[in-house]
Amino acid sequence: MRYYSPASLKEFFKISSQCPNGQKTFLAGGTDLMPCYEQGTPLPDHLIDLKHLRDLHSISVTENTLIIGALTTIQDLHDHPLIQGEFVALYQATHEFAGAQIRHRGTIGGNICNASPAGDLLPPLYAFDAQLILTGPQAERHLPIHEFILGPGKTALLENEILTSISLNRKRLRSQFQKVGLRQSMAISVVNLACTWEEDEDGFSMLEIAAGAVAPTVLILNAFTRAYLENPKKLPKLLQLIDEAIAPIDDIRATANYRRMVLKNLIWAFLTK
Amino acid sequence: MIIEFELNGRLINTKIDPGKTLLEYLRSEELYSVKHGCDHGECGACSVLINDKAMNACLILMPMVEGKRVETIESFSDHKNLHDLQKLFLAEGAVQCGFCTPGMLAALEALKRENIEVSEENIRDSLNGNLCRCTGYVKPVEAALKSLSQMKNDGESS
Numbered sequence: 333m334r335y336y337s338p339a340s341l342k343e344f345f346k347i348s349s350q351c352p353n354g355q356k357t358f359l360a361g362g363t364d365l366m367p368c369y370e371q372g373t374p375l376p377d378h379l380i381d382l383k384h385l386r387d388l389h390s391i392s393v394t395e396n397t398l399i400i401g402a403l404t405t406i407q408d409l410h411d412h413p414l415i416q417g418e419f420v421a422l423y424q425a426t427h428e429f430a431g432a433q434i435r436h437r438g439t440i441g442g443n444i445c446n447a448s449p450a451g452d453l454l455p456p457l458y459a460f461d462a463q464l465i466l467t468g469p470q471a472e473r474h475l476p477i478h479e480f481i482l483g484p485g486k487t488a489l490l491e492n493e494i495l496t497s498i499s500l501n502r503k504r505l506r507s508q509f510q511k512v513g514l515r516q517s518m519a520i521s522v523v524n525l526a527c528t529w530e531e532d533e534d535g536f537s538m539l540e541i542a543a544g545a546v547a548p549t550v551l552i553l554n555a556f557t558r559a560y561l562e563n564p565k566k567l568p569k570l571l572q573l574i575d576e577a578i579a580p581i582d583d584i585r586a587t588a589n590y591r592r593m594v595l596k597n598l599i600w601a602f603l604t605k
Numbered sequence: 606m607i608i609e610f611e612l613n614g615r616l617i618n619t620k621i622d623p624g625k626t627l628l629e630y631l632r633s634e635e636l637y638s639v640k641h642g643c644d645h646g647e648c649g650a651c652s653v654l655i656n657d658k659a660m661n662a663c664l665i666l667m668p669m670v671e672g673k674r675v676e677t678i679e680s681f682s683d684h685k686n687l688h689d690l691q692k693l694f695l696a697e698g699a700v701q702c703g704f705c706t707p708g709m710l711a712a713l714e715a716l717k718r719e720n721i722e723v724s725e726e727n728i729r730d731s732l733n734g735n736l737c738r739c740t741g742y743v744k745p746v747e748a749a750l751k752s753l754s755q756m757k758n759d760g761e762s763s
């Protein structure tokens with residue numbers, strides 16, 4: 333295996349274009365990749381470490397947007413005052429993420445590009461309608477996160493393209509993240525969920541719910557929230573719309589039926605609190 | 606490839622196989638406080654300090670430590686004068702089989718260096734990534750609370 337650590341995007345694209353497709357892997361914190369290698373996936377011929385791309389580590393704030401570099405660690409997201417203040421669900425997801433050792437290495441870009449159905453940052457990013465900035469050797473393009481993640485481990489990244497940053501609109505939405513795992517810490521989510529909303533005297537004026545680990549990708553439960561906003565009193569009946577939207581599976585952590593029950597209970601509890 | 610980094614206060618300049626993990630390297634250097642547990646970042650027994658932060662040595666390939674400062678528990682004391690955390694772990698009976706202890710000490714030392722308010726909550730949080738299957742967490746948390754609040758008071762009075 334050959335290892336590279338480019339210090340600029342220019343250098344990165346030069347190296348990347350010289351390594352044949354299919355024989356190279358990009359590495360961020362390595363917390364998803366390294367366990368695969370330990371389990372027997374062979375190391376790639378060319379490993380390109382993104383960690384020295386300094387520009388991709390920063391979090392910047394303008395009047396209307398928050399821009400997060402793809403290499404920002406889970407811990408740095410957690411410690412950022414604006415995320416704690418305005419993107420509460422994202423903050424809560426970082427708080428319930430693994431343990432300190434993993435939070436110091438794992439990155440937001442890795443969580444997105446790994447495209448696990450259970451990735452904890454994903455429901456908040458869907459609920460805040462995150463825009464992803466992808467950079468290739470020639471051009472940059474922007475995609476909303478729900479168009480970027482295509483299925484488990486599958487994304488819309490092109491060869492030689494990387495995720496460089498994530499942009500969030502500062503809409504001052506209220507928000508909340510919830511996660512159910514098999515133990516309190518260091519647990520992959522059995523179900524995770526982010527809600528964003530606005531409220532006035534009459535109740536919710538806007539509501540969005542993004543649910544994870546109940547389908548191949550995170551789902552925005554549009555049909556359910558629309559019906560609920562029209563007629564909140566019908567909640568017990570409307571839960572059926574959640575059942576129709578999701579497609580959970582049985583795996584070593586939980587059965588599909590358990591996931592259905594947990595998700596509906598979490599949403600029920602949130603709406604009737 | 607050749608890499609250069611700091612290990613327990615010494616500058617190391619060495620030829621390495623880029624596919625080797627930091628865990629494998631440290632143990633081959635006879636730094637046996639770094640335990641080979643799960644190989645997946647789950648158990649925390651291989652935790653070391655890298656630039657003052659606790660990380661799992663099993664998830665790090667050697668080239669990633671280029672230019673970094675790596676510390677293992679071997680550097681915390683000279684075997685005669687124990688580190689405060691080590692003393693309190695002994696005094697409080699926070700060690701039973703001892704396999705997870707070096708990793709816990711690394712995680713707690715990282716918390717200490719963060720210089721934030723010491724509370725049971727953030728001690729427990731900093732030990733989230735360290736599995737213990739015999740002593741449990743009550744005694745280690747008590748030892749850490751005592752030791753870290755002591756250090757804080759000492760720091761304030763000096």
Ligand SMILES: Cc1cc2nc3c(=O)[nH]c(=O)nc-3n(C[C@H](O)[C@H](O)[C@H](O)COP(=O)(O)OP(=O)(O)OC[C@H]3O[C@@H](n4cnc5c(N)ncnc54)[C@H](O)[C@@H]3O)c2cc1C
Nearest residue numbers: 360361362363364365430438439441442443445451452495
């Ligand atoms: C013990 C343990 C506990 C964990 N707990 C949790 C948890 O609670 N919640 C959770 O969601 N996850 C958890 N994870 C999974 C993992 O830590 C996260 O998914 C993390 O965010 C991955 O980031 P990374 O930088 O380490 O990714 P890496 O392993 O470096 O990369 C993952 C994938 O993304 C690609 N990639 C990374 N960055 C980019 C980029 N900028 N552009 C293009 N491609 C890129 C890589 O090529 C690779 O395919 C855990 C992992 C371990 C080992």
